[in-house]
Amino acid sequence: MQRLRPFLPVAAIVGLGACSSTPGGRADPDRGDPAGSGTASDAAPLPTPRIVLAIVVDQLPMWLAIERWSKLPNTGGFTKLLTEANGVVELHFGHASNMTSSGHAALFTGGSPHDAGITTDRKLGLAGEHLTSLHDPKTHVLTALGKEERSSSSLETLRAPTVADALRAERPDALIMSLSMKDQGALLGAGKKPDSVLWFDGASDSLVTSSAFSSEMPGWSRPFATPGAAATYRERSWVPLDPRWLAALTDLPAPDLGQGDFLGLGSRFPHDPAKASKPAHGFPMTPFADTFLIDAAIAAVDEAVGRKRPTLISLSLSAADQVGHVFGPDAPEAWDQMLRLDADLHRLLLHLDAKLGPAGYAVVLSGDHGMSSTPEVMNQGFCDRPDADRFERRCDRALRLRDLDIEKIAEQAAARAVGEGDWVLGVAEPFVVLQPAARALPRDKLDRLVAAVTQALLATPGVARAIDVRTSPASCPAPGDESMDALVCRSIRGSQGGDVFVAPKPGAFFDAGHVPGDGANHGTAYLYDRAVPLVVRAPRPTVPPQSSIAAMPLDGRVVVDQRAFAATLASLLGVAAPTFAAGGTDLSSAVVR
Numbered sequence: 209m210q211r212l213r214p215f216l217p218v219a220a221i222v223g224l225g226a227c228s229s230t231p232g233g234r235a236d237p238d239r240g241d242p243a244g245s246g247t248a249s250d251a252a253p254l255p256t257p258r259i260v261l262a263i264v265v266d267q268l269p270m271w272l273a274i275e276r277w278s279k280l281p282n283t284g285g286f287t288k289l290l291t292e293a294n295g296v297v298e299l300h301f302g303h304a305s306n307m308t309s310s311g312h313a314a315l316f317t318g319g320s321p322h323d324a325g326i327t328t329d330r331k332l333g334l335a336g337e338h339l340t341s342l343h344d345p346k347t348h349v350l351t352a353l354g355k356e357e358r359s360s361s362s363l364e365t366l367r368a369p370t371v372a373d374a375l376r377a378e379r380p381d382a383l384i385m386s387l388s389m390k391d392q393g394a395l396l397g398a399g400k401k402p403d404s405v406l407w408f409d410g411a412s413d414s415l416v417t418s419s420a421f422s423s424e425m426p427g428w429s430r431p432f433a434t435p436g437a438a439a440t441y442r443e444r445s446w447v448p449l450d451p452r453w454l455a456a457l458t459d460l461p462a463p464d465l466g467q468g469d470f471l472g473l474g475s476r477f478p479h480d481p482a483k484a485s486k487p488a489h490g491f492p493m494t495p496f497a498d499t500f501l502i503d504a505a506i507a508a509v510d511e512a513v514g515r516k517r518p519t520l521i522s523l524s525l526s527a528a529d530q531v532g533h534v535f536g537p538d539a540p541e542a543w544d545q546m547l548r549l550d551a552d553l554h555r556l557l558l559h560l561d562a563k564l565g566p567a568g569y570a571v572v573l574s575g576d577h578g579m580s581s582t583p584e585v586m587n588q589g590f591c592d593r594p595d596a597d598r599f600e601r602r603c604d605r606a607l608r609l610r611d612l613d614i615e616k617i618a619e620q621a622a623a624r625a626v627g628e629g630d631w632v633l634g635v636a637e638p639f640v641v642l643q644p645a646a647r648a649l650p651r652d653k654l655d656r657l658v659a660a661v662t663q664a665l666l667a668t669p670g671v672a673r674a675i676d677v678r679t680s681p682a683s684c685p686a687p688g689d690e691s692m693d694a695l696v697c698r699s700i701r702g703s704q705g706g707d708v709f710v711a712p713k714p715g716a717f718f719d720a721g722h723v724p725g726d727g728a729n730h731g732t733a734y735l736y737d738r739a740v741p742l743v744v745r746a747p748r749p750t751v752p753p754q755s756s757i758a759a760m761p762l763d764g765r766v767v768v769d770q771r772a773f774a775a776t777l778a779s780l781l782g783v784a785a786p787t788f789a790a791g792g793t794d795l796s797s798a799v800v801r
Contacts, residue, residue: 578735670712
């Protein structure tokens with residue numbers, strides 16, 4: 209029986225998954241050590257890393273890692289990372305609404321949306337406009353040129369401590385830096401008192417920060433934080449990096465897989481960012497966004513090396529998510545994006561080797577959620593399957609749920625129940641949000657209204673659950689419970705986010721809205737959305753020769769819950785795990801055999 213064992217310097221190459229010594233191949237979620245491996249004290253002492261790098265690949269399903277990592281070049285970043293890794297396992301998120309905000313919050317706090325209070329990616333303003341979940345009107349955007357009048361974001365709504373917060377509390381001298389293309393990815397990795405927290409802003413075409421965290425941009429970031437800084441990364445068209453490699457794995461030209469045309473980028477290769485109607489806003493939908501962010505991360509590493517302080521760098525890479533939303537994860541563009549990310553990740557890891565040596569840094573890499581294929585792909589390949597797919601890619605009919613359609617169904621149901629009125633503010637996935645006037649109705653009328661809305665939504669094709677949030681339990685089952693009831697419970701925190709929680713059926717999802725009617729989305733309770741890889745590379749005395757991912761076994765698995773990411777990061781940083789990560793599996797000193 210394979211198992212996790214204490215990490216020793218002579219550890220051999222690690223494979224993607226192995227079965228644990230607990231029933232069902234699952235690490236015991238109630239233990240602080242992995243699957244009967246003993247504790248970290250059993251292992252030989254590890255070198256103390258100068259830098260701990262937390263990488264979140266936005267939208268990295270386990271099914272995609274299994275399918276594609278083995279086909280990447282042996283000279284790439286994923287091969288290097290897996291060759292040097294001491295732990296590679298499958299992480300299951302314990303909530304039903306698997307999105308960027310909830311996923312990053314779960315990774316860095318160990319808590320579910322119910323615990324952390326981050327329940328949506330977007331929230332609705334008073335006029336029904338969509339804002340990011342962390343938008344804070346009391347803050348201002350900062351660029352390298354100074355403060356702007358536009359409002360920015362903060363962590364005011366976060367209700368759980370992060371790993372960065374635990375590090376700051378125990379090591380006030382620590383250096384905490386966080387980078388992302390999205391405010392959610394940057395802020396949730398940074399915690400409430402970072403030294404630098406930066407994300408991309410389409411209006412300024414550069415990295416920005418918030419007045420909630422700083423009064424000016426850090427000096428090292430200026431090449432990336434000066435308005436227009438990203439423009440140089442769009443000077444060439446996006447064409448396949450390796451046409452032969454891509455043609456061997458996909459159909460070129462691609463058939464109709466549900467690809468969208470975002471802002472004039474085009475639905476098939478080649479894609480010329482300069483021809484987009486809004487080039488800066490189209491930039492995140494290209495792999496060049498990852499290159500831009502990796503370059504900024506290298507500059508952050510150089511700054512950290514010069515400071516000579518214990519350092520946490522959080523890096524959230526978003527191109528996979530944005531490319532998946534527009535083109536779908538099965539399109540040639542998604543394969544090419546992964547190939548390009550592989551090369552960029554390799555540059556970053558080699559830079560760490562050169563600056564710190566193999567014993568000077570640690571890496572923890574995971575995804576914030578998975579992804580569904582487009583309905584065009586799901587209906588052809590997975591719906592009506594006679595066999596059970598490991599990642600629950602099985603459905604009656606895959607479809608996109610449009611916000612406007614859900615809003616209309618809810619509004620009509622509300623009117624039938626209590627009379628005509630403006631009762632529904634809108635939809636902020638996964639919630640239907642009522643107007644203040646509806647919430648102010650007498651209790652009996654509000655009950656009738658919400659009951660009518662939930663019943664109408666339950667009768668809607670593609671909807672599995674419609675839950676009045678007022679009926680959601682105050683406490684939820686323990687992390688090991690992956691039933692739909694438990695997953696939904698952990699996705700709700702009172703009325704924070706909305707009034708009626710909507711859970712799609714397998715294969716269905718809320719239309720992402722990037723290109724209405726095209727592309728794909730995540731946000732559901734199924735394993736294709738909840739299961740992601742977790743790769744841990746502890747400090748190493750030496751770097752082994754780079755090997756082949758194809759030679760690594762991909763069958764069998766060890767499964768951990770979301771607490772493992774934060775627990776492992778905290779262990780590598782030498783601090784106590786944050787509150788909701790307590791008891792999570794610590795992979796910092798374990799080897800998957």
